[in-house]
Amino acid sequence: MVKKITTLNIDDEILNKAKKKIYNLSATVEEFLAKKTKQEIVKQNPICDKCGKKENKACKENNYIGMHWLCPDECWICQICLNTEVKKIITAVR
Numbered sequence: 001m002v003k004k005i006t007t008l009n010i011d012d013e014i015l016n017k018a019k020k021k022i023y024n025l026s027a028t029v030e031e032f033l034a035k036k037t038k039q040e041i042v043k044q045n046p047i048c049d050k051c052g053k054k055e056n057k058a059c060k061e062n063n064y065i066g067m068h069w070l071c072p073d074e075c076w077i078c079q080i081c082l083n084t085e086v087k088k089i090i091t092a093v094r
């Protein structure tokens with residue numbers, strides 16, 4: 001599913017309250033619009049492009065534990081594979 005960037009005009013007071021409660025505004029708006037248009041949101045767990053492991057995406061709610069989007073490679077990578085790749089880079093630099 002391709003995601004698009006958009007701009008929303010939100011009252012400052014409402015925005016500040018949402019930030020204090022750590023709401024994911026993008027997800028909240030997307031869920032609301034999906035309900036209004038009666039479209040089902042496809043929730044996918046990414047698969048690690050290195051080892052094939054299925055895992056949840058890393059986010060603030062789970063202390064950034066999980067699958068990470070790796071740039072500029074543009075691939076999903078699990079924490080174990082990420083650590084392995086970092087060790088390879090450190091070894092190569094020494």
